Each structure stands twice: as C-alpha cells, then as structure tokens.
Amino acid sequence: MPLGIYIISIFMTAQILSAKPCVEKVKQDLKKRCESLKARGCHPSMSVILVGDNSASMSYIRNKKKLCEEIGAKFTLHQLLPGISGDEFLNIVHTLNNDSATHGIIIQLPVADHLAVLNLPQLVTPSKDIDGFHGENTRKLFEGSTDLKLLLPCTPKGCVNLLRHYGYDVDGKDVVIVGRSLIVGKPLSLLLTNLNATVTLTHSRTKNLRELTKKADIVVAAIGKGHFLDRSFFDPSRKTIVIDVGMNTLNGKLVGDVNTENVKEVVSAISPVPGGVGPMTVLSLIDNLITAAENQLKG
Numbered sequence: 618m619p620l621g622i623y624i625i626s627i628f629m630t631a632q633i634l635s636a637k638p639c640v641e642k643v644k645q646d647l648k649k650r651c652e653s654l655k656a657r658g659c660h661p662s663m664s665v666i667l668v669g670d671n672s673a674s675m676s677y678i679r680n681k682k683k684l685c686e687e688i689g690a691k692f693t694l695h696q697l698l699p700g701i702s703g704d705e706f707l708n709i710v711h712t713l714n715n716d717s718a719t720h721g722i723i724i725q726l727p728v729a730d731h732l733a734v735l736n737l738p739q740l741v742t743p744s745k746d747i748d749g750f751h752g753e754n755t756r757k758l759f760e761g762s763t764d765l766k767l768l769l770p771c772t773p774k775g776c777v778n779l780l781r782h783y784g785y786d787v788d789g790k791d792v793v794i795v796g797r798s799l800i801v802g803k804p805l806s807l808l809l810t811n812l813n814a815t816v817t818l819t820h821s822r823t824k825n826l827r828e829l830t831k832k833a834d835i836v837v838a839a840i841g842k843g844h845f846l847d848r849s850f851f852d853p854s855r856k857t858i859v860i861d862v863g864m865n866t867l868n869g870k871l872v873g874d875v876n877t878e879n880v881k882e883v884v885s886a887i888s889p890v891p892g893g894v895g896p897m898t899v900l901s902l903i904d905n906l907i908t909a910a911e912n913q914l915k916g
C-alpha cells in the first residue's frame with residue numbers, strides 16, 4: 618500500500634465500541650444495589666428455565682450466571698428434559714411466578730416446538746419478566762417511554778446504553794436498523810423513536826438497502842448472517858456509527874453481521890463481536906433483575 622494511503626487509512630480506522638469499560642462501571646453500581654437489597658432482607662434471585670441442552674443456550678446461561686455471582690445475586694438453572702409436557706412446563710413457570718424468593722424469570726429460547734406454541738412471552742408474570750418480552754412491559758415502549766430503568770427488552774437497552782457510554786446521542790439522528798425481530802429490531806425501533814431518532818426499520822424484503830444504510834448516521838445490524846454488511850453499505854463521508862448485534866458462527870469463529878475488517882476504514886465507530894452488544898445485553902438483564910427485586914420489595 619502506498620505510504621500516503623496507509624497514513625490516511627490509519628487516521629480513518631473506526632473507534633471500537635467495546636462493552637468492557639461500561640460493564641466494569643455499571644457492575645459496581647449493580648453490586649451496591651444488590652447489597653442494599655440484601656441488607657433489607659431481599660436476596661435478588663434469577664431463575665432460568667432451559668429445555669434440553671442447546672450448546673449456544675448453555676453458553677449464554679453461563680454468562681448470566683457469572684454476572685449474577687459477580688454482583689452477589691442468586692442464580693438457579695431449571696434444566697428440563699426436551700420431552701417435558703406442556704402442562705408440566707406451565708406448572709414450573711407458574712410455581713416460579715408465585716415464589717416470593719424468585720425475582721426474575723427467563724425462559725431460555727429456543728424451546729422444543731411443542732412448547733413454542735405456548736405464547737411464551739406472556740407466561741412469565743410481568744413483574745418478574747426480566748427479558749422484557751411481556752406485552753405489559755413492551756406496551757410502555759408503544760406508549761413512548763424513554764425510561765431505561767423499566768423492564769424493557771435487554772438487547773435494545775444494551776445498544777442504547779453502549780451508544781450513551783461512548784457519548785453518542787441519538788436525538789435527531791437518522792438510524793437504519795437491519796432486521797425486524799421481536800427481540801431486537803422492533804423494540805429497538807420504538808426505543809430509538811422515543812429518544813427522538815428518525816428510524817428506518819428494514820428487513821429481507823427492503824429494496825435498495827444499501828441506499829438507506831449509506832445515508833444513515835447510525836446503522837444497527839441484527840440480521841443473523843455472518844459478515845453480511847461490507848464496505849459497499851457505507852458512505853465514508855457520513856462517518857457512520859455501527860452497532861453490530863449479530864452473533865454468528867463463520868468458519869468456526871464467532872462473528873457479527875458486519876465485516877469489521879472490511880468496513881473499519883469507511884465507518885467512524887463500530888461495536889465488536891464478541892465484546893460489544895452481547896455483554897451489554899447480559900448487563901441489561903442483570904439491571905432488570907435488580908430493578909424487579911427493588912420493585913417487588915416496594916410492593
């Protein structure tokens with residue numbers, strides 16, 4: 618590479634929006650809140666219901682358990698056999714919903730097909746729904762809430778907290794979200810709209826995706842296709858900030874939806890995979906657990 622181009626490319630290398638400094642800071646605050654609850658006789662406790670032994674699920678669960686232990690919260694895994702009947706499954710959720718020593722419940726997805734038809738997001742009682750998927754919790758987003766202390770879906774909350782940690786305000790910004798899932802794209806589009814961003818929510822039937830991403834101040838990729846977005850999706854003059862939600866396996870490696878190596882000279886900032894949105898999501902989950910325990914103690 619000629620020296621001049623080499624020097625320019627060094628100056629244009631994107632800022633890496635690592636979750637680590639934010640996680641370390643917030644963890645201390647969560648620890649204090651957990652200690653304060655324990656001093657008042659309430660030991661925050663998370664229960665995770667896992668059906669089977671999906672290896673990706675086991676890895677996500679280990680991260681949740683680790684963070685719970687680090688801040689001093691209790692963690693219990695309820696691992697159920699894949700053949701468990703719908704009634705038995707509902708009984709377990711019902712028991713945890715009514716257990717005053719359990720403050721947060723997660724039904725780890727995916728579950729077997731015969732359970733997936735049970736309208737899972739609505740099974741956990743809203744006050745213990747630390748995933749933030751229950752209609753009563755997501756309704757707050759439809760009503761225009763910007764309060765990140767509510768039990769809101771964790772990945773959208775994590776994306777916004779990551780941007781905030783690095784001083785990026787979304788107010789008035791053009792944001793393109795790629796992917797409209799119920800757990801990422803849709804709730805994030807509402808949260809960012811409430812925070813005064815102008816949001817374009819795109820999906821597999823969107824025409825001219827590149828034209829949209831090239832005009833955005835912020836692009837959020839939540840597609841589930843490793844390295845889908847390359848430099849052809851960005852206009853260097855826009856100095857785009859990229860939040861990569863994707864977690865995919867490509868050639869045996871965990872990679873995002875964005876090809877970071879390929880885009881790092883044409884965007885101004887990008888969250889890494891691993892080490893970006895993933896840890897921010899777990900952090901939001903633990904924050905939701907502590908909030909749920911605080912709310913339940915208040916009564």
Ligand SMILES: NC(=O)c1ccc[n+]([C@@H]2O[C@H](COP(=O)([O-])OP(=O)(O)OC[C@H]3O[C@@H](n4cnc5c(N)ncnc54)[C@H](OP(=O)(O)O)[C@@H]3O)[C@@H](O)[C@H]2O)c1
Pocket residue numbers: 772795796797798799800801802819820821822823826839840841842862863864865894895896898899
């Ligand atoms: N880091 C974290 O904490 C975290 C949390 C959740 C998910 N994830 C990761 O994020 C990724 C997305 O997860 P998800 O659950 O949201 O996925 P999902 O439910 O499979 O949804 C994928 C979305 O991407 C859209 N899409 C697919 N191909 C596209 C294309 N060629 N152009 C534009 N849009 C396209 C789909 O459009 P249609 O609706 O038209 O099909 C759909 O809306 C996955 O890699 C997942 O592992 C990470």
